[in-house]
Amino acid sequence: MFIVGLTGGIGSGKSAAAGMFRALGVNVVDADWAARVVVEPGQPALAEITQHFGPEVLLESGALDRARLRGLVFDDAAEREWLEQLLHPLIRKEIIRALEESRSAYAILESPLLLESGQDQLVDRVCVVDLPEELQLQRASARDGSDAAQIRKIIAAQLPRQARLARADDILDNAADLPELQRQVDALHRRYLQLAESN
Structure with missing residues (x-):
């Protein structure tokens, strides 16, 4: 089984991306x-x-x-x-x-702590959902209603953005809107189907 690890910091849009892969018929393990x-x-x-x-x-x-x-x-x-x-x-x-x-043709492991917990050893590729930290802070605040200080604490406890990006095989840039994220997910889905076939 070809497995992709999907990760990203709090408020990055990881769940939105996972939902898009699910809608394409991919089994997502959360x-x-x-x-x-x-x-x-x-x-x-x-x-x-x-x-x-x-x-x-x-x-x-x-x-x-x-x-x-x-x-x-x-x-x-x-x-x-x-x-x-x-x-x-x-x-x-x-x-x-x-x-x-x-x-499904391949599976996704959706995990906020994929890289921190060693769960990346279970996957063939690492896909990081990324966006600038300020945007991450805004989106996490809007979604959770948490205060900025609490979210900054969570961000600080997670792997730093640059370290996460350095370990990514693929990056979903979520700084724009959902249709743009969908376009990137569709492209990666086609690539993953090819990789799963040749795996």
């Missing part, structure tokens, strides 16, 4: 979806997280309070590392399972 699956109620990881951080990381329904957990680990490198060591192998396993079930 790493965020896999990250949610492994911490669902009844999963061993949720029990470990609750034991480590205490019951206040759970919602009344028994599901993980993701916002609360994010708040606990975001500014604490040791706690973040503990959580990543628990979850990354489980997420990776779930991603591999979903990719192996793909039936």
